[in-house]
Amino acid sequence: MDTKSNAKRFLDLVHPELTIFVKYDIWPNYLLELKNRNLKAILISALFRQNQSYFKWYGSLMRSALSAFDHLFVQDNNSLQLLKTINFNKVTIAGDTRFDRVSQQLNQDNSLAFIEDFKGEELCVVVGSSWPEDEELLIPFINNTVATNVKFIIAPHNIKSSQIENLVSKLKVKTILYSERNGKNLDDYTVFIIDTIGLLTKIYSYADIAYVGGAMGTTGLHNILEPAVFGVPIIIGKNHNKFPEANQMIDKAGVISISNNDELKTTLADLIENHSKRLELGLSNAQFIAKHKGAVVQIVNYLRK
16 A cells, blocks of 8 residues: 555545554655655654664664654653654654543443343453463363353454354353354353454453453454453463553553463462452552543644644
């Protein structure tokens, strides 16, 4: 998509007064064409790291692309300091707009009748956006859980039928799929697999504990802010260093990183048994989200000038 001819054609058709790029989506040809036409562009929720091409001897094209922005709104001070090293000073630390977005979820109706039927009064562990690497740790724990008052909801990242069938085949407890829920007494089941998309954000509101997938492998950690806003303690895998919110929430809030089966077993069992710890970690997550809101206000105030 990002070719010189496509950039010219698109801008000829659209005539944008303002173009907003988000986070890592920096398209050099589009940006340079915007610059040639003296059209306004900003970058929001941006994150920069030392190993990116902007800060290397061979990064002249990407540095030129950055110069097309009238202003950059970055997530942290490290990004600001890196940009200063290449003499880019039109920068504001505004944080991540995702904090504002997930906070709006609290003002919406998150009720799902079928989840209420499944959960009842039991403790519920929600596994969001799981990958096979996550499921390899979780399935033995689920199969060996002796507590009868614990329910598990699994929303796999990949909902292809072969993936779902493989997951079901490994579970030794009563399991029901979202696609097969009609006419079933959901309260009879221990595991509920969500083989559809678009429901996970609301399902997190029913979680007593959340496990967010992606960080046990190399696919990338999924959004931990979505369960955090509901005041839920969160477990993630070990590969989270590229996700600043995860690192901060491990240090300052209620996110726990695990590396292997034993750590998962110990952590999850502790949270299941320890009600006060669940509340403490969950409250820390909710407070962390509330504290980091405000990026949208700063950006909109800039645009109004």
